[in-house]
């Protein structure tokens with residue numbers, strides 16, 4: 205195939221999937237590793253009638269919006285792809301992503317202004333949970349100029365690279381979580397190499413050590429979960445050494461995962477040492493976290509998110525609130541003291557158990573939690589049994605709400621709905637379905653994942669007057 209190189213292309217905007225774009229004669233060119241404002245030569249690797257994909261291979265001008273990435277793995281690691289864009293600009297882009305989704309996907313016309321994105325005070329070390337993979341195969345170099353990856357058959361401990369199933373990018377230092385996260389990962393890797401123990405290969409289904417989860421808290425509690433393909437005498441030796449080396453670990457778990465996938469949460473978690481749970485504070489609440497619990501990964505920004513949801517809900521203390529997709533009940537519990545009663549619904553039963561326990565831990569008695577699929581649970585009988593809500597807060601997964609759930613919400617005929625979303629595209633789709641009956645009156649994007657394209661968005665809907 206003949207190579208096409210476009211010369212001196214001005215990058216004008218960001219786009220989905222971490223790419224930037226330019227337009228040439230009406231054709232959209234998606235460009236890897238460039239930033240709006242860059243002027244670059246682009247090697248095209250895929251071309252269709254209306255759009256093309258290419259990689260920037262030579263820079264004529266560097267954008268003023270650029271920042272210097274702090275991470276040595278930037279570019280190859282899929283984690284923090286916007287580290288080369290100034291943080292203030294990232295926030296503007298996130299606001300734009302929300303605006304575009306609501307107008308283009310949701311086709312909403314009578315919108316209020318989208319508020320400026322609420323940024324994170326800490327743009328590094330913001331995650332309270334990280335999971336690292338181990339593999340006997342690594343990836344070492346992204347030769348973007350030739351659009352090729354370079355592989356290495358040495359073992360690695362770090363992160364999976366999208367689409368490269370069995371390979372792991374070997375990480376020296378990750379900036380997403382406070383220490384001793386890197387020290388623990390490097391210690392385990394070193395222990396395996398020194399003792400000639402095998403790293404798991406997920407494609408061939410062999411190799412002993414699989415993955416590592418580290419959970420840190422602002423209270424100093426530290427949970428570590430090690431995953432092995434099979435149990436032998438080395439499991440205990442590794443855990444013993446880990447505990448000796450890192451006395452700050454407060455809960456040390458292991459899991460034996462003989463499955464074809466890395467998903468651990470359906471397997472028994474074995475406590476090797478320490479406390480069964482760790483605790484984290486959010487505002488004046490204390491949350492109990494077990495190894496399988498879902499917990500928002502950026503605690504500081506989750507508090508900001510919940511504050512926005514609480515203020516949009518406009519509670520006076522007399523309201524019955526439904527918290528849909530409640531997870532471990534964090535939003536329900538966060539607003540409980542400002543409401544008469546809160547009903548939380550979620551389909552993961554263990555999360556509902558955690559929610560009930562967290563209510564108890566915090567002495568909250570005005571919340572009820574139900575486990576079940578939203579599409580099945582939320583119906584007229586449920587409303588009859590639990591009361592018609594004054595306010596609904598909904599925080600669905602990335603896929604958004606099932607249309608059946610949207611219909612059930614519309615049938616409840618509440619005055620106010622607060623829609624919290626981690627995916628503005630599906631949120632916009634759902635809002636379009638509700639547009640006839642509800643008007644969007646407030647829009648607040650928040651950044652829970654600095655240096656990524658992810659954006660959370662909270663919308664307040666009020667019932668239209670006829």
Ligand SMILES: C[S@@+](CC[C@H](N)C(=O)[O-])C[C@H]1O[C@@H](n2cnc3c(N)ncnc32)[C@H](O)[C@@H]1O
Pocket residue numbers: 498499500529530531532533534535549550551552555576577578579599600601602626
């Ligand atoms: C974005 S999380 C929200 C969690 C919670 N609001 C929080 O802030 O921690 C979405 C939640 O919806 C739950 N979920 C996903 N699909 C569901 C369904 N069909 N029915 C009920 N819950 C569901 C997930 O298990 C997850 O806990």
